[in-house]
Amino acid sequence: MAEKKSRKSSSQKAQQSPKKGFPADLWLKCPKCGETLFKKELGRNFGICEHCNYRFKLSSNERIEMLADEATFKEIDADLTPVDPLAFVDRLKYTDRLKQVQEKTGLTEAIRTGIARMGGHDVALGVMDFQFIGGSMGSVVGEKVTRLFETAMEKKLPVLIVSTSGGARMQEGILSLMQMAKTNAVIAAHDEMGLLFLSICMDPTMAGVMASYASIGDLNIAEPGALMGFAGPRVIKETIRQELPEGFQRTEFMLERGFVDLICERAELREKLILLLDLFLKPKGK
Amino acid sequence: MAEFGVLDFERPIYEVEQKVAELKKMMEEEGLDLSQKIEELENRADELRREIFSNLDPWQRVQVARHPRRPYTYDFVKLMITDFVEVHGDRLFADDKAILAGFGRLDGQTVCVVGHQKGRTTKENLMRNFGSPHPEGFRKALRIMRIADKFNIPILTFLDSAGAYPGIEAEERGQAEAIAKNIKEMHNLGVPIIINVIGEGGSGGALGIGVGNVVLILSNAYYSVISPEGCAAILWRDRAEAPESSRILRITARDLLKLGVVDEVVQEPLGGAHTDYEASAKALKEAILGHLKPLMKMGRRKLIEHRREHFRKMGYTSENPFDNSVFVDTRTV
Ligand SMILES: [Zn+2]
Numbered sequence: 001m002a003e004k005k006s007r008k009s010s011s012q013k014a015q016q017s018p019k020k021g022f023p024a025d026l027w028l029k030c031p032k033c034g035e036t037l038f039k040k041e042l043g044r045n046f047g048i049c050e051h052c053n054y055r056f057k058l059s060s061n062e063r064i065e066m067l068a069d070e071a072t073f074k075e076i077d078a079d080l081t082p083v084d085p086l087a088f089v090d091r092l093k094y095t096d097r098l099k100q101v102q103e104k105t106g107l108t109e110a111i112r113t114g115i116a117r118m119g120g121h122d123v124a125l126g127v128m129d130f131q132f133i134g135g136s137m138g139s140v141v142g143e144k145v146t147r148l149f150e151t152a153m154e155k156k157l158p159v160l161i162v163s164t165s166g167g168a169r170m171q172e173g174i175l176s177l178m179q180m181a182k183t184n185a186v187i188a189a190h191d192e193m194g195l196l197f198l199s200i201c202m203d204p205t206m207a208g209v210m211a212s213y214a215s216i217g218d219l220n221i222a223e224p225g226a227l228m229g230f231a232g233p234r235v236i237k238e239t240i241r242q243e244l245p246e247g248f249q250r251t252e253f254m255l256e257r258g259f260v261d262l263i264c265e266r267a268e269l270r271e272k273l274i275l276l277l278d279l280f281l282k283p284k285g286k
Numbered sequence: 287m288a289e290f291g292v293l294d295f296e297r298p299i300y301e302v303e304q305k306v307a308e309l310k311k312m313m314e315e316e317g318l319d320l321s322q323k324i325e326e327l328e329n330r331a332d333e334l335r336r337e338i339f340s341n342l343d344p345w346q347r348v349q350v351a352r353h354p355r356r357p358y359t360y361d362f363v364k365l366m367i368t369d370f371v372e373v374h375g376d377r378l379f380a381d382d383k384a385i386l387a388g389f390g391r392l393d394g395q396t397v398c399v400v401g402h403q404k405g406r407t408t409k410e411n412l413m414r415n416f417g418s419p420h421p422e423g424f425r426k427a428l429r430i431m432r433i434a435d436k437f438n439i440p441i442l443t444f445l446d447s448a449g450a451y452p453g454i455e456a457e458e459r460g461q462a463e464a465i466a467k468n469i470k471e472m473h474n475l476g477v478p479i480i481i482n483v484i485g486e487g488g489s490g491g492a493l494g495i496g497v498g499n500v501v502l503i504l505s506n507a508y509y510s511v512i513s514p515e516g517c518a519a520i521l522w523r524d525r526a527e528a529p530e531s532s533r534i535l536r537i538t539a540r541d542l543l544k545l546g547v548v549d550e551v552v553q554e555p556l557g558g559a560h561t562d563y564e565a566s567a568k569a570l571k572e573a574i575l576g577h578l579k580p581l582m583k584m585g586r587r588k589l590i591e592h593r594r595e596h597f598r599k600m601g602y603t604s605e606n607p608f609d610n611s612v613f614v615d616t617r618t619v
Binding site: 079080081082083084085086087088089090091138139140142143146168170172173174175176177178179180181182184185186187188189191192206207208210211212213214215216228229230231232235236239240244245248249257258259 | 458465473490496537605607
């Protein structure tokens with residue numbers, strides 16, 4: 001019943017919205033409920049549809065804006081770009097695929113890293129971006145994560161990484177797999193220094209990223225409903241030839257099984273992270 | 287060569303070998319002198335072996351790495367390690383028999399052994415889950431390696447798995463976390479670790495016991511971020527394209543050496559490791575001993591730093607590009 005009602009209202013709105021004089025790129029249709037959403041309003045609501053709670057994927061820029069104290073993010077290694085060590089060609093040359101996605105997204109790679117302030121704390125912040133080849137980890141992502149931890153060790157800073165990734169980047173083959181060992185090596189060193197690492201998982205965080213840095217934060221934090229796991233649901237379904245349980249590999253499932261410390265809504269994420277930073281970095285109080 | 291598991295491209299060799307066996311039987315039973323003919327045929331088999339095996343393409347090597355008669359971890363243990371004592375369990379949930387673990391001696395020195403273990407028969411494979419570990423397998427491996435760390439015992443791991451198992455229970459028990467934790471914690475062990483890729487180096491499931499000071503690979507083994515079939519399914523929606531994906535992924539021992547991912551390629555006997563277990567084990571043992579000696583002289587902290595540094599160098603970027611013209615000869619556009 002409720003479903004019918006919302007469909008009706010969505011079609012009404014759909015007719016109203018793209019008016020003459022309104023550039024189309026100000027509006028956006030919710031892929032779940034079909035409502036037409038005003039982009040600015042959607043942004044104020046942290047990219048969550050006000051009608052059905054559908055979560056739009058946020059860009060790394062939007063995340064950084066949401067999390068860091070205003071205008072404090074100082075990017076490092078912004079000009080470190082991927083190369084094509086395998087001479088990889090599938091339907092496209094890897095080099096052409098990179099050029100296309102760089103032009104389309106304005107990003108150089110699937111992660112942005114830098115030093116920022118959060119609630120007055122200096123932090124090393126890495127934010128992945130799903131638009132860039134599914135947030136996949138190749139040599140550059142691994143290198144930027146590694147350098148972020150190295151910078152944090154030099155400056156004795158906590159590291160926060162916001163992950164969203166389909167896994168290792170196939171186009172860089174075994175080198176992508178090796179990034180898992182590279183990043184976890186520097187995390188071991190950062191850990192030895194008694195420094196804090198918070199892993200924040202967004203939808204989806206899978207495979208090579210989940211099986212390396214995203215799983216081993218001192219605390220693992222995730223947004224509601226995010227897909228998190230090792231093998232993708234399709235692969236599992238094909239292997240075991242049965243249906244997967246409701247909510248399988250989602251944040252709530254992962255919390256119940258003991259792999260997520262806390263679930264946090266986008267709107268509360270910044271405040272919650274600052275609270276955690278306060279608790280760990282100012283143990284005697286403010 | 288037994289009929290079991292003969293690969294298509296091995297068939298010419300197999301046929302000549304069959305002929306040799308027949309003639310030998312005839313010679314014995316009927317008292318005829320066929321030794322000249324036998325020698326000729328044996329030379330012919332050698333020639334064929336050389337011809338076929340010195341020009342294997344990547345997909346053929348994958349077939350050899352997966353050969354049903356390929357020596358598995360326990361075969362190497364039996365041939366290389368004396369006084370072997372197998373130990374079981376992760377002390378948390380179960381004993382995952384896709385991972386073999388234990389202690390024994392290599393040339394007199396106590397060593398810790400951890401490896402994927404495939405089964406030879408259907409019954410064994412049910413028990414071993416085809417060598418594809420669940421989280422408890424990785425946790426068992428880490429538990430055993432930590433004992434080795436406590437007693438300053440060097441660790442040898444043997445990689446031979448198509449991958450970590452993709453199933454509901456594996457996810458429920460944290461497959462990703464188990465692998466991630468092993469990768470991190472192996473960077474904290476103050477003993478020499480030598481990784482041996484003996485068959486299939488299947489992605490995260492391999493890397494979960496694959497962090498070492500030295501990485502050795504047998505000449506027909508492969509190591510890949512994704513199975514050739516999985517890659518083909520993603521790129522061309524057709525698993526039958528696996529020969530092409532196994533080529534473009536650069537997963538052969540020689541290509542991995544070029545990329546700096548492995549330190550040494552250990553040569554298998556000409557017809558593949560499955561044709562001569564003893565020669566394969568001997569070659570691998572020699573390579574291990576050669577690397578172990580200098581590592582045994584390093585202190586605990588130095589070993590940890592050496593291992594972290596080893597992986598720190600992995601990968602290529604705009605600041606550190608790789609000359610991919612070494613692969614361009616095999617490229618189709
Ligand atoms: Zn909606």
